[in-house]
Amino acid sequence: MNLGELKENTEAVVSGISGDARFISRITSIGLTPGCRVQIIKNDRNRPVLLYSRDTMIAVNRKECAGITVSEVRK
């Protein structure tokens, strides 16, 4: 599944990133790399996904979320 499909208040681990060099550079520079843990804070339709990772609150546009695959962590 991709980042945009996660429900609010779930945790997940980034398993892969796909896109052009620019996208990979941007998403890496904000701290999202394979293996990093993310916590979904908000996921409303028509809004960027709000997540918490590496001590940082990050907003990611829904289209960009499609390039980030994740696997959910059961608590």
Next chain:
Amino acid sequence: MSATIALLGQPNSGKSTLFNALTGLRQHVGNWPGKTVEKKEGTFTHKGDTYSVADLPGSYSMSANSDEEVITRDFIASGKADVVCILADSSQLERSLFMLADYAGLSAPCFLVLNMADVAKERGKKIDAKKIEQKLGIPVMLFSATDTKSYDAFYATLERALKEKSHINAAALEAEYQKIDGYQDIRQQISNCEIPGYTPMWLTVKTLEHDKVVTAKLKNALPDEIMTQIERQIKGSETAIAAGECKFKWIDSILNGAVTETKTKAALGRLDRIYTHKFWGKPAVVLTVLLGLLASFIPALPVMGVGSGVDALNAVIRSSMLGAGAPAFLTGLLCDVLIQSLSYVIKMLGFVFGVTLVFGLLEEIGVMARISYVFDNTMGKLGLQGKSVMPFLVSFGCTMGGAAGARVIDNWGQKVLTIALAWAVPCGAAWAIIPMLSTVFFGAGAPLVIVALLLVMLLHMWITAKIFGRKLVKAEDKFGMIMELPPYHKPKWGALMRYVFGRTKDTFFRVVKVVLLVCGIFWLLSYGGSTGENSILEKFGLAIEPVTKFFGMPWQLFLAFIASSVGKEGAVGVITALYSGGSIGTAFSEAMAGGARAANLNELLLANVSRPEALAFIFAITFNLPCVVALAATYQEIHSVKWTAKIALYYTVSALLLGCIAYHAGLLIW
């Protein structure tokens, strides 16, 4: 001694606060040569030595994804900076040290400032800067840009960095890179290919990351067959992703043992729960901006008062000059052009001062990032960032304030497009005359006219975004939002105030020049001489009346339309003067000074102007270029004569067109 330091850091690392605190009013804002990226430089003295500071444009990494990043990189590689000050956010070190990891391998000496140490402490983080320093091999310090006391330590670290000229110890980082397939091969291939300013390790990693600029440089320097071999090795995106993972692994190893923290669970604060609410978010943002707009009148009012004082002075000077028998031409030039323009600019400047202060504050404490988040989707449809909603709302008050507010947009093209669209928003001056004119001509139908204007405004913005967007917003900037929502920061008032005063001062001088020029030309063209003959402008209006009639405007209305591009307040004064046989020149300057409207304005208008003509006029002046001060402020913000002229011409032509459509629609109705 004099030295140059460059400030480097991701957005929200507190780079601007440090820059403003260090340089105060001694800063200069311009453009990087041949580029549309803002260049900020300043100087400060410490212990008798002069330092120049370059605030490098906002970037997330050392990649070549935008003009900003390429400029930043080239500046560092050029060796112009004696030392580079890299900023990171202590409260989120793991992520914000990415810039440092990406920097490792550039040959300019550097030191690391762990900013926002106070926030980190509040969050229960203990950071051992000495340990980090040992591992990195460069000076490292904890710092709070908002705390005046920590600047002594900053200067000491800066002096040490200048003396030691040390580089990041990247051995452990390279050990990580070596695990990537192809790293060793490529590194060997390019080991003979020297590009000054960059180490082979850095070039190799950028090659693995498909960096366009580095790849192009290598293509020039290496034989074709080696280049094809390299390209085969970096096919796909695996190497780029792996390079990112290496950097974070290295950061982890640096922080390991140097940071202790009590794990806190991530949660939204009360304010953020409102801003991010799916229903209440937008109203909350609009309310915030409107309150900000109101608040910006508080610091603006005293300045506006000064402007009114100049008006009063102007009246005294005029009457005493005329009383003393001074020539009318000279009195006109001094009072109608020089002093009048000055008072006009000062009044508007008060608003710019207020807007820069209030919205600068919102940016600094972190509210602007929330605004971006909430309006990302809506503004994205116009090719803009979410923040653009703020200048639009401010423009309902004053377009000059909107233009000044657009400076929080970090991409030049999007900033220009935002200002271009903000011009379509009817400003306070339009709201002062449009309802009045609508009521005179359409009575109870006036609200319909207002609604039609607002609908046309939305359509106008949409079409204008399509027309200008193609050139201004490159496909790669249409990138969806990937942005940090920073924790709320306390503002550093001293630095903020100095920044606001500096910007207001710059705006004043630039705007005064443009306003004097335009008002001077307008005055000369409308000057009738002492004999009371028709001015050049009136002759011109009469001559092209057959054309303007088609647009629904007899020559009197057309001249009022032209006057409205100097200031909308002037348009009504010009109409009154022309229909009552007065002189356009003095009518205009009196109207700009807020002079009284003729008591018989209603009768004058109804007797001389038909309803379709009135409709044409209302549309034309609403969507005409807002005023000469807004024009000057736009130029001040976007630093481009070409684009300022393009936007101005576009608005003049499109306003006439809209007037024409309104007129012919009116003819069908009445």
